[in-house]
Each structure stands twice: as structure tokens, then as C-alpha cells.
Amino acid sequence: MATRKRSTVWLYFDHIDQNPSKVKCQACGETVQHSGNTSNMLKHLKKKHPVESAEIEAKRKEDATASTSACRPTTSRQTTLHDCFSKAGRYPDESPKAKSLTSKLLKMIAVDLQPLSIVDDQGFREFAREMDPRYVLPSRRSLVRTDFPQLFQRAQSDVKSILTEVSDRDITLTTDLWTSRAGEAYMSLTCHYISKDWKFRSHILSTSHLPGEHTAHAIAEKLTTEAEEWGI
Structure with missing residues (x-):
């Protein structure tokens, strides 16, 4: 029996262990009732996060095209790296790779004086997804409340140590x-x-x-x- 393919929308939500009937949006932290299907999750993204919603729609069309193409003869059986990465699933938030990429993102924003809103820019999100589909960009809220405060504390500690x-x-x-x-x-x-x-x-x-x-x-x-x- 074939395994049912998991919807791309799950890349943007996390399960809530204490309440299996609800999920948590990674972008804004809001909880959404999912009741065994993804309809409410898709509605939430469409209403609150149009960029992510557009990404899911683009992925759906891409999958539909790939499915149609699979029925046609092909001269090459080689799979692209992008396809392989897409099938591998996202990096866990606490994985060394995800932490490394987020660290580089914070450095880029700080060194180049980029606005925090860059993580919401459609072009930048598409670029990041093309570079590594397994990495999910942190939300602006996460940058403000968690990532940059932690980076500041580490940098402050390092500088204080040097100044001693x-x-x-x-x-x-x-x-x-x-x-x-x-x-x-x-x-x-x-x-x-x-x-x-x-x-x-x-x-x-x-x-x-x-x-x-x-x-x-x-x-x-x-x-x-x-x-x-x-x-x-």
C-alpha cells in the first residue's frame, strides 16, 4: 500500500503535544485547529501569511507538473539535487545545520545592515528555498524576540571577556x-x-x-x- 504524501503546509506548522487537535504556526505562533486535515492551516496562511501561501501553491503546481511529466518517456533518469533535498524534509530547528544557517543569516543582517523584514520578502524567501529547500527561514518575530537577543548576549559576553x-x-x-x-x-x-x-x-x-x-x-x-x- 502506497504511503500518502505529506502536505507541504506542514513545513510551516508544528504539532502541539499537549493538544493533538491543534498545530502552531511557525511564523506567528498562533494555534490553529486542524482536525485531521490541512484546510484550516491553508486558510490561516492565506489570510495571515500570503508569501508562505503563495509558496505552497507554487509547490503544488510544481508537483502536479512533475506528476504529469513522470508519465512521459525520458532520456535521463537523473534526479536533481533540489528534488532530492525537497524529498528529504526540513531540518529540525535544533539541528546543527539549521543553527548554522540561522547564524549566517543573523550575521548577514547585522553586517550588511539589512532590515529584519528581509525574511518576509518574497524574492529572498524564494532564493533561500532554492539554495536549500530543507531550511525554513525564521520569522521576523523569532528574530526580534529570540535570535538577535541571544546573539547580542553572546557578542556582549565575548567583548567583555576581551576588555578584561x-x-x-x-x-x-x-x-x-x-x-x-x-x-x-x-x-x-x-x-x-x-x-x-x-x-x-x-x-x-x-x-x-x-x-x-x-x-x-x-x-x-x-x-x-x-x-x-x-x-x-
């Missing part, structure tokens, strides 16, 4: 005050020092909101607070 090896009197701090388009003031704090191998190093320690008047006293207080946070 540098004497306070050998560290120079510089600040940059600027105003956003919305008229809100911010202060960026950067530290500079000469490393043990005689190389000039700099680390941007923070960019924080600076409310109220920008008096010398207010800036000094903010600078002191930030320096204490970094153990300088």
Missing part, C-alpha cells in the same frame, strides 16, 4: 549623537584600544535612546551608565 584583558587607562571611549527621522535622539558608544599584538581595535558597545534635553550632565550620566554596563 585591557587596562581601563588604555581604553578610549568615543560617542556619536544623532537623531532619527522620527526626531528621536540616540547615542552610540564605541571603545578603542591597542591589543597585545599591537593592533588597533574598536568595538561599538551600544546605541541607546537619549530622551530629554541633551545637556552635558545628561550625556555624562548616560555615558557612565553604559560604561558600567560593560565593566569599563
